[in-house]
Amino acid sequence: MTVHPFIEAEKQAGHSVKRACELLKVSRAAFYARRASTPGPRAVQDAELTEQITTVHARSNGTYGAPRSHAVLKREGTSCGRRRIARLMRAAGLAGRHRRRRHRTTIPDPHPATRPDLVLRDFRPDPTAVGTRWCGDITYIPTDEGWLYLATVIDIASRRVVGWATADHPRTELVADALRAACHQCRPAGSVIFHSVRAIHQP
Known part of the structure; x- marks a missing residue:
């Protein structure tokens, strides 16, 4: 069983990480490396929201951009900002289709x-x-x-x-x-x- 969660709990309580690592005979470098590779709550939420955005985008046949995706998610009870959706769509390589402006001849x-x-x-x-x-x-x-x-x-x-x-x-x-x-x-x-x-x- 890993002792890293215990050290993390000590850190959150305001105690010394160095002292906890010494007592548990754990390398501080290893603790911080593992901590950096573990996604935080925000990253987990972003991943879940990206899945929802991808589903909405697929349902629209790839036509919905950030504004319409935001409106659909809001209707379905997901609370999030439009700029956050735009950021996640860019990261996932998703984009809406813009109606071509009519060319007057x-x-x-x-x-x-x-x-x-x-x-x-x-x-x-x-x-x-x-x-x-x-x-x-x-x-x-x-x-x-x-x-x-x-x-x-x-x-x-x-x-x-x-x-x-x-x-x-x-x-x-x-x-x-x-x-x-x-x-x-x-x-x-x-x-x-x-x-x-x-x-x-x-x-």
């Missing part, structure tokens, strides 16, 4: 030129009208090097992408490149109506 034109809607809001497929009505738009894709803008041209009748282009900007020439690609690909025999949203693309 276009702004409405406050004074748009009036253009007739030649499509008449009819976007139904029609195998007999292939190559007569196209529509298009610009979307954006996050990459390691920044935003990549993609302009597409779709044949309304067939729902097929007939032209597309990419660039590091959403300017007019991107749409023009997509239209040129569609014309090169399809080589329409007659006039084609191109329908798009009314907006000014940011430079």
Whole structure:
């Protein structure tokens, strides 16, 4: 049986550790080394709290960060500070997922030129009208090097992408490149109506 708990009790009572070690024939260095390797109450609480945080994080499919984990634990009756949870999450390598801020690519034109809607809001497929009505738009894709803008041209009748282009900007020439690609690909025999949203693309 180890005598270290007895020495620890003597220390807590305010008695001399040196004298207790001499009486019990124990090395003071060995006592302090064992004492340093034994986790204290705070470390034990941190370990238990980390297990609870890990469970909450797993239940959220890895989406909860410190604020929401703190709210869940508080609801479940665990009293702890949010900063403590943040510290333990960092130590355990846990992090929440942040919703990506929406990247705005276009702004409405406050004074748009009036253009007739030649499509008449009819976007139904029609195998007999292939190559007569196209529509298009610009979307954006996050990459390691920044935003990549993609302009597409779709044949309304067939729902097929007939032209597309990419660039590091959403300017007019991107749409023009997509239209040129569609014309090169399809080589329409007659006039084609191109329908798009009314907006000014940011430079």
